[in-house]
Amino acid sequence: MECWDSAVSSLSWTLIIGGLVFVLHQRRNPTPYGRYTPAENRCCPARVAWFLQEVPAFLVPLLLLLLTEAPGSGGPGTVRTLLLCCFMLHYFHRSFIYSFLTRGRPVPLSIVLYAAIFCSLNGFLQGHHLLHCAQFEDTWLMYARLVTGIVVFVVGLIINIHSDAVLRSLRKPGETVYRIPHGGMFEFVSGANFFGEIVEWCGLAIATWSLPTFAFALFTVCSIGPRGCQHHRDYQQRFEDYPRSRKAVIPFIL
Known part of the structure; x- marks a missing residue:
């Protein structure tokens, strides 16, 4: 199959523009x-x-x-x-x-x-x-980026899977109550599962060093980042004892 450059470029820029528009809409x-x-x-x-x-x-x-x-x-x-x-x-x-x-x-x-x-x-x-x-290209720089990106991807995948498990453990089957998550990256951010997924796709973008994976990583930040912030505000309003040191999505920053 030939490389459809125009389709790849169009879809990539659609992700970039769509992600930025989504952030503005969410605000x-x-x-x-x-x-x-x-x-x-x-x-x-x-x-x-x-x-x-x-x-x-x-x-x-x-x-x-x-x-x-x-x-x-x-x-x-x-x-x-x-x-x-x-x-x-x-x-x-x-x-x-x-x-x-x-x-x-x-x-x-x-x-x-x-x-x-x-x-x-x-x-x-x-x-x-x-x-x-x-x-x-078969160069040391390409392999350095490849190894770094895959390591970052795997770390993000582990964070994402562990954070989902923490969230599932907060409720017994049939329960609808909300509880404060603890453990893992939840000690630093309210949206630990979102943070893990963001890290995953940033890692893949580093490994591939290409427009499509960068566009997907940016779209991920723009689409689930606001959800993490929304959850963070909800936790703060719902629980008086919610840890004030936690950030929403990015540890120590946001």
Whole structure:
């Protein structure tokens, strides 16, 4: 398959512009999500919703990978496959593990639909770019960035998975009460799970050093960063003894 430069560039800039517009919109008119969604709008069970909206970001790159001629041992082809597998690993966990463990509230069908469309397009963007467009030179600088980026990605993935486990442990099945999360990165930020995901995609952006992964990392910051800030304010209002030293999303900064 040829590299569709125009499609890759257009989708990347759409993510960048869309993320910045979303931040501005959230500052003026926050979108109800999760605990802030009116009960009458919740219609899709959380486990079904998470699976349906996340699985395209795993299946689309997998399909592209299966349709692409396997690279020889070593070299740029192996690097491309490794980086794409990092991307797919996150969404494999989200689709086939997290979605069946979550105890979240039902989700509006519109959010599931929009998220599935986004994951499909982003899965194609990242998969097609890495398999058919990305160029990796055999230099020490490239390998230094690659190793650094993958380490950062893995650290973010561990933070994300651990933080989700902490949140799940706060409630017994059937409970709807809210409790203050403790442990791990929750000692530093209210949105530890969001922070972990941001770290993941920043790590992948470092490893690939490309416009599409940078665009996705920026979009992630713009889309879940405001949610972390919203959760932080909610925790502070809900609990009088909430730790005042915690930040919202970025430790010691924001």
